[in-house]
Amino acid sequence: MEEMAKLIEDLLNYAEKELYLTAEGRAYARNRLLELLQVEPCNVRGDYPADMQELLERITSYAVASGIVEEENAVKFPDKLIDVVMPSQGEAVRLAQGVHRNDETADSLSFFRDLMKNSRYISPRPSIGWSVGNDIVLIPEEDRREDTGAYPLCSHCIENVGFCGLQGERSQYTRRVLPVELDGEKWYFSFEREPFFPDEFCVACGTHRSSGDGRILPRMMDFIERFPSVFCCTFPEQTEHDRFYGGKKVLPLLQRPVEKKLKEKDGIGIYVTKWDFPALRICGKDKKSVTKIAQSLAKVLRTFEGTPIYIAVSYNDGFVVDLVQAQTPSSVFAPTIGYFPFGLFVLPASTQEDVYRLIQEFTQEKMDFEKIHNDSSLSKYLETVIRLAASYGSHLSSEKAREILLFTIGDACGEEGKKNKKELDYFKKILSEVD
Numbered sequence: 001m002e003e004m005a006k007l008i009e010d011l012l013n014y015a016e017k018e019l020y021l022t023a024e025g026r027a028y029a030r031n032r033l034l035e036l037l038q039v040e041p042c043n044v045r046g047d048y049p050a051d052m053q054e055l056l057e058r059i060t061s062y063a064v065a066s067g068i069v070e071e072e073n074a075v076k077f078p079d080k081l082i083d084v085v086m087p088s089q090g091e092a093v094r095l096a097q098g099v100h101r102n103d104e105t106a107d108s109l110s111f112f113r114d115l116m117k118n119s120r121y122i123s124p125r126p127s128i129g130w131s132v133g134n135d136i137v138l139i140p141e142e143d144r145r146e147d148t149g150a151y152p153l154c155s156h157c158i159e160n161v162g163f164c165g166l167q168g169e170r171s172q173y174t175r176r177v178l179p180v181e182l183d184g185e186k187w188y189f190s191f192e193r194e195p196f197f198p199d200e201f202c203v204a205c206g207t208h209r210s211s212g213d214g215r216i217l218p219r220m221m222d223f224i225e226r227f228p229s230v231f232c233c234t235f236p237e238q239t240e241h242d243r244f245y246g247g248k249k250v251l252p253l254l255q256r257p258v259e260k261k262l263k264e265k266d267g268i269g270i271y272v273t274k275w276d277f278p279a280l281r282i283c284g285k286d287k288k289s290v291t292k293i294a295q296s297l298a299k300v301l302r303t304f305e306g307t308p309i310y311i312a313v314s315y316n317d318g319f320v321v322d323l324v325q326a327q328t329p330s331s332v333f334a335p336t337i338g339y340f341p342f343g344l345f346v347l348p349a350s351t352q353e354d355v356y357r358l359i360q361e362f363t364q365e366k367m368d369f370e371k372i373h374n375d376s377s378l379s380k381y382l383e384t385v386i387r388l389a390a391s392y393g394s395h396l397s398s399e400k401a402r403e404i405l406l407f408t409i410g411d412a413c414g415e416e417g418k419k420n421k422k423e424l425d426y427f428k429k430i431l432s433e434v435d
């Protein structure tokens with residue numbers, strides 16, 4: 001018993017240092033934990049835990065062994081413990097807003113990010129990552145888990161905050177959201193649980209309704225006006241719950257210069273961006289004018305060839321809207337998430353295993369194409385393998401084979417954009433439709 005009381009104090013010490021737990025909050029949280037774990041109060045001092053994972057596992061094992069938690073719910077129990085010692089949904093919002101009120105330059109998003117990291121809600125997936133040309137390519141160790149259950153209608157609905165989770169799905173005990181008013185409506189900001197790049201987030205409508213009402217751009221503009229340190233974007237797919245995405249301004253497209261000027265008038269500039277995919281950039285200081293022209297251009301682009309349009313919005317001494325035309329890649333190295341038109345290709349986790357196995361094949365004295373052809377996961381790469389073997393031969397060192405394969409994958413991703421390359425006349429024609 002005393003050992004459990006000590007572990008509870010360790011957890012409270014962590015929360016005091018990392019999760020804004022106050023002295024009175026500590027007394028309250030201790031009582032909740034004593035009750036939850038059915039432990040008698042006793043006067044014991046704790047330490048700052050050296051390993052939080054281990055601490056949570058020890059408490060969870062105790063809870064399972066004592067019959068407090070059923071075996072099948074053990075996986076959700078660590079989040080339940082953290083939920084007791086972290087700020088409630090209401091407190092989290094008050095704290096985040098207070099950060100901004102007390103210091104105009106302070107960003108409530110960075111406060112919120114630290115809170116969500118320390119509560120272990122955000123847990124980045126380990127990935128192999130590298131740059132090829134303009135792009136960043138990532139192969140995660142595991143695919144991102146999506147919460148697909150419908151509670152009450154989908155996982156983006158606000159009712160999920162603090163939800164114990166449907167059977168077989170993750171709990172939402174430690175999920176916290178920031179309300180933001182966008183285009184006169186209430187929307188909710190939350191960080192992505194398993195981000196592929198820093199500060200990846202999603203902002204979802206307060207109401208469960210499908211996307212495509214034509215007002216997403218004004219909402220994103222409102223968002224970056226309030227939070228200029230991040231960018232936001234939308235993918236063209238229709239979603240059942242209206243939302244947009246974003247993160248730190250690290251995606252390659254956002255760093256790219258303009259290539260050609262199409263028009264500069266009344267403080268609004270329209271340019272062709274130096275980018276693999278066809279891309280238009282609209283810049284200006286006046287939010288309403290930039291929004292209006294970007295909306296008109298997006299509409300023309302969509303009708304022109306029926307190509308899906310990806311939109312990125314950022315702030316850089318004025319409002320910047322990037323409109324990118326892109327089809328979903330058809331190559332064997334197809335990405336799993338929609339950021340590829342902005343230069344981030346996230347490939348299926350299975351690619352990692354495939355790459356290791358292909359390395360093995362290239363290190364053999366003689367390549368066995370027949371074997372690759374008959375292999376259910378490697379056969380899709382046969383054409384690529386034959387091409388590479390013709391250029392580089394077999395019996396390679398594993399380092400060399402790895403280098404060649406990663407370069408080839410990156411190159412295949414980069415080629416996706418070039419398939420749709422457009423000439424300047426094309427963009428001029430688009431612009432003339434708007435004038």
Ligand SMILES: [Zn+2]
Nearest residue numbers: 154157208241
């Ligand atoms: Zn929903």
